Amino acid sequence: MRTCVVALAALALAAAAPALASEQHPTLNELEGEVMCPVCHTTLDMSDSPAAKRIEAFIAARIKAGDTKSEIKRRLVANFGEGILAAPPKRGFGLLAWLLPLVGIVVGGGALGFGAWKWSQGREPAVAVAGPPLDPELERRLDDELRRFDG
Amino acid sequence: MEASAASGRRPIRVARRVATGLALALVAGLLALLVWDVMHKESAQGFVNQIAAGDDPAAPGFSLKPLNGGGPPVSLASLRGRPVVVNFWASWCAPCKAEAPLLERAYAKWHGKGVAFVGIDANDFAGDARKFVVRHDLSFRMLHDGSGSTLGRWGLTGFPETYFIDARGRAVDHIGQQIQNESEIDTGIRKALS
Numbered sequence: 132m133r134t135c136v137v138a139l140a141a142l143a144l145a146a147a148a149p150a151l152a153s154e155q156h157p158t159l160n161e162l163e164g165e166v167m168c169p170v171c172h173t174t175l176d177m178s179d180s181p182a183a184k185r186i187e188a189f190i191a192a193r194i195k196a197g198d199t200k201s202e203i204k205r206r207l208v209a210n211f212g213e214g215i216l217a218a219p220p221k222r223g224f225g226l227l228a229w230l231l232p233l234v235g236i237v238v239g240g241g242a243l244g245f246g247a248w249k250w251s252q253g254r255e256p257a258v259a260v261a262g263p264p265l266d267p268e269l270e271r272r273l274d275d276e277l278r279r280f281d282g
Numbered sequence: 283m284e285a286s287a288a289s290g291r292r293p294i295r296v297a298r299r300v301a302t303g304l305a306l307a308l309v310a311g312l313l314a315l316l317v318w319d320v321m322h323k324e325s326a327q328g329f330v331n332q333i334a335a336g337d338d339p340a341a342p343g344f345s346l347k348p349l350n351g352g353g354p355p356v357s358l359a360s361l362r363g364r365p366v367v368v369n370f371w372a373s374w375c376a377p378c379k380a381e382a383p384l385l386e387r388a389y390a391k392w393h394g395k396g397v398a399f400v401g402i403d404a405n406d407f408a409g410d411a412r413k414f415v416v417r418h419d420l421s422f423r424m425l426h427d428g429s430g431s432t433l434g435r436w437g438l439t440g441f442p443e444t445y446f447i448d449a450r451g452r453a454v455d456h457i458g459q460q461i462q463n464e465s466e467i468d469t470g471i472r473k474a475l476s
Contacts, residue, residue, distance in 0.1 A: 169405040169430055181374040182405055189407065210407055212429030242301070
């Protein structure tokens with residue numbers, strides 16, 4: 132049990148460490164994929180427009196000045212609005228964009244499960260079909276034959 | 283026995299109807315959103331086409347903060363009663379640099395005759411834009427639209443673009459590219475004055 136807890140804690144730390152490093156020391160490359168070019172409506176890494184180049188230069192300067200990723204994004208949002216971020220914010224109306232796919236998966240999974248359950252309930256179990264009763268004489272002869280066969 | 287089975291099936295039937303209703307409502311909502319988006323884009327582009335056709339459509343409004351950060355937001359409605367030249371620009375836009383002296387000269391020529399000039403710096407860092415204004419010695423009113431929220435309504439497809447609005451708030455002329463010479467501005471202003 133203790134080993135399991137230690138392993139889980141190590142796994143959580145291993146996952147958190149890169150995220151923390153990315154927040155404290157962001158790179159231009161990763162931010163280029165998270166920030167939009169306001170003129171071309173693609174991420175910066177997909178655009179060669181002068182507006183995109185200017186924003187990239189701004190990000191590079193802020194990284195050099197030691198800003199964290201959140202600080203850089205905050206500065207960009209203050210000037211260009213929320214639309215400058217490629218991903219919607221995880222609050223307010225933007226939270227819907229994060230939650231709706233999860234709700235869709237849960238509801239879809241539930242509906243599928245319910246449908247499968249209903250389908251299995253609706254099926255009649257296979258019942259052996261009993262034929263008409265045999266003639267007693269025929270039944271006796273059949274039993275004799277079977278006894279002879281077994282013997 | 284049959285009655286209890288039937289009553290057991292009723293909630294399932296209701297749940298199925300509710301789920302179908304919700305799914306239909308979702309599809310209808312998405313469809314309405316798509317139609318609204320298409321209509322919105324068409325009406326913005328229609329605005330520019332109407333100017334070109336000489337229909338003098340009502341100019342879409344704006345309410346934006348001054349670029350220098352001081353004072354209350356300025357709206358187009360507050361300038362009603364005199365012709366207005368609205369120029370959309372950004373500091374990173376090379377053609378905007380080229381036409382800046384022409385606009386300043388036109389402003390010097392016309393502002394004493396009651397013509398208002400408004401520069402709207404959009405999709406730009408306010409700091410860069412302020413440096414641009416100083417570097418090009420621009421003295422007319424400058425507003426800042428960092429998010430570019432006004433661009434769609436005005437049907438902009440790039441920078442720079444210039445609109446000429448008459449005293450009643452109708453757009454009478456439009457230059458959809460870099461201004462090449464001062465006479466283009468004069469022509470637009472004369473239309474707005476007539």
